[in-house]
Amino acid sequence: MKKIIALSLPKNGCTGGGEKQANRTWEALERVLKRAGYHKGGLEKYKASGDIAQHMTPEVNRSQSFQVFYRSLLELTGNNCKLL
Structure with missing residues (x-):
């Protein structure tokens, strides 16, 4: 059974941060997931995005x-x- 992770990524209040901002967000997500026992070998963005999308309500x-x-x-x- 998969763990449910209460995810709280820091908000920096910036908008339009572009690629640099996106990289920091993915890095923060990777740290949270690794602490919970997921993606121990590193976050595969394409796999994580597919896994996350299954639980989204756009x-x-x-x-x-x-x-x-x-x-x-x-x-x-x-x-x-x-x-x-």
């Missing part, structure tokens, strides 16, 4: 940039409801 994600991305996908696909 329409209630609080990230403004994610909501812009999500709405754009909905518009591009002509879908007015949740993407499957």
